Amino acid sequence: MGRKLMQSTQSQQAKIEKLHDLNEDNTVRLKSSGDWTIDTLHDAAEMLTEMTSTYRNVPILWDVSATGRVDSAGMLLFIRSFDALKANQCSVDVVGATSEHEKIYQLVRRYAFGHREAKPALFSRLLMPFNRIGRRFVAFLTDLKDFLAFTGENFINLLLAIVHPRTIRFGAIVKNIEEAGVRAMPIVALTSFLIGVVIAYQGAVQLEKFGANIFIVDMIALSVTRELSPLITAIVVAGRTGSSYTAQLGVMKITEEIDAMRTMGFDPHRFLVLPRIFALIIALPLMIFFADIIGIGAGMFISHIHLNLSYPEFIHRLQKVLAVKHVWVGIGKGPFFAWLIATVGCFRGFQVSKNTESIGRYTTISVVNAIFLVIACDALFSVVFTELGI
Structure with missing residues (x-):
């Protein structure tokens, strides 16, 4: 602003005037006057609302x-109107501002409005799903790298423990x-009992x-020992024990016990x-x-x-069809499932950040990861054992 008005005991009403309509150079000229404070803005606010809804794609010269x-309220009104005209594709030039008002403008613009993100263009919006996929893939690779580093550190500590058993x-x-x-x-026990009931029925x-009817023994014996007992038990343990490992270590990290x-x-x-x-x-085998x-x-x-199959008859048939190798195949999966569940649970526990919300988040991720890896590992075992004829 070119000059300073002397402060009076009574504030002057804020005004915004349109000097005249479009002239030879197609420029709309606006002039603001009065004190732009919280008590004097009512009329000016109404005028500016009408102007911002009217002017589009025109050059505007705003004389202040x-x-x-x-004050801050007046500057907020000015900035809101300025941004609205810009959004209407108007080129706005402000003239006559003093250094004092430049300072309050910078202060209000910085702390009250912040940096607004521009609305993404159509092409950018089309690329957003691919952008999200890329970010998730990079996050997956980072997690995989961290998990391999965590596994390697555990392996080194295992070797040290074997060398120094004390x-x-x-x-x-x-x-x-x-x-x-x-x-x-x-x-x-409850889960296994229900699984046996479901298969039998x-x-x-x-x-x-x-x-x-007698072949129900074959179905129960082979499906339970080779696949269902290892898989269902591992899933139950993943939901119960894997989540507890994550939560325990996560709480220790939040309370800085691990740092200590x-x-x-x-x-x-x-x-x-x-x-x-x-x-x-x-424990798992x-x-x-x-x-x-x-x-x-x-x-x-x-x-x-259901089938009137006597207990001695069932046991006799069981001894014929259930070879020991089938029991060992199921039990042999246990250490691999246990390692996956425990390692994933501890790994996610160490990832917990120093806030309570992350405990729930990483506990959920731990259970999902552990169950997925157990099922994938079981599928791999099935393919390998089938190819080997076991």
Whole structure:
């Protein structure tokens, strides 16, 4: 503004005037005057609203040299109107501003409005799905790299533990076996019992049509021992134990216990991760064997009720069709499933950031990742065993 108005005891009403319509150079000339403060803006705000809805694609020269005092409310009105005219494709030139009003303009523009993102063009919007896919793929590669580094660090600590067995925390392993194995037996037993019931009922309906009731034993014995008991038990453990590993380590990270351990010279991988992995590798095969017994027992019970197949007859047929190798195939999957579940659970726990919201997020990711990897690993085992004739 070219001159400063003397402050008076009474504020002058803010005004915005249109000097005249389009002239020879097609320019609309606006002139603001008065004090642009919160108490004087009513009439000017109405005029500016009407002008911003009227002018489009025209050059505008806005003279503010007659403007007196300006507070943040007046500057907000000016900026809002200025931006609205710009959005209407109008070229706006402001003349007559003083250094004081330039300072308040910069302050209000910076803190009240911030930097607005321009609306993406049509081509940019079409590329947005590919952009998201690319970002997720890069995030996946980063996660994979971090997971391989985490696995490598665990492997090094495992070798050190084998070389120096006294450093193995057997007490922590036993405690984790109790937490991951013994306390999980009720839910594993219930799940295995229901699986045996479902297989027996579904198989009995079909086999009874052909008078092949005795073959229900083959179906129950092979499907339970080779596939269903290992897979269902691993999924239950992934949801129960894998999530608890993530939550436990996540809370320790939030409370800075892990940082304190590093400060005191204790390796968190050796003290926190390895005992959990060892415990689950020991506990899961035992739980699979327990699930085999419960599942076959449930199938035998339903076969007796639904197909009138006696218990001695069921056991006699079971001894013929169930070779020991089938039991070992299912149990042998246990250590691999356990390693995947424990490693993923601990890895996600170490990724928890220092806020409580991330615990829930990474716990969910841990369970989903562990279940997916268990199913993928089981499919790989099925293909390999079939090709090898096992």
